[in-house]
Amino acid sequence: MASTRRRYERWPDEERDRILAESFAPGRTVAQVARDNGVGLGLLHYWRRQARAAGVVEELRLVPVTVVAEAEQASQTAGMELIVRDVTVRIRGAIEADHLRTVLAAIRA
Structure with missing residues (x-):
C-alpha cells in the first residue's frame, strides 16, 4: 500500500498519468485506485474531470438495449x-x- 502524501505536494506528471490511467481501467473502482496509490479521492476525481474535459478520455455513455422475447x-x-x-x-x-x-x-x- 502506498504511503499518504502531504497535502499540497505536487505529483510528478508520469506518476499522475499512471494513476489516472489505472482509475479508468475496468474492474477497479476510483476509491480502490486512490487508496492503493495514496491519492486523495477528491484529487483523483479532479484529475479525472480534467482528463475528460481535455478530451484525453472518451466519455462512457449508456446505450439503449432492446430485450427480445x-x-x-x-x-x-x-x-x-x-x-x-x-x-x-x-x-x-x-x-x-x-x-x-x-x-x-x-x-x-
Whole structure:
C-alpha cells in the first residue's frame, strides 16, 4: 500500500498519468485506485474531470438495449449488433470477451 502524501505536494506528471490511467481501467473502482496509490479521492476525481474535459478520455455513455422475447429470440441466430458513431458491427454466434474488446478498440481508433 502506498504511503499518504502531504497535502499540497505536487505529483510528478508520469506518476499522475499512471494513476489516472489505472482509475479508468475496468474492474477497479476510483476509491480502490486512490487508496492503493495514496491519492486523495477528491484529487483523483479532479484529475479525472480534467482528463475528460481535455478530451484525453472518451466519455462512457449508456446505450439503449432492446430485450427480445424468448420466442422471438429462439427464431433468431444468436448474436449482437453494436452501433458506435457511424459504424455498425453485427456479430453472430458466440461472443468472446477478448474478441469484442479488440473490435471496440478498432472502432475507437
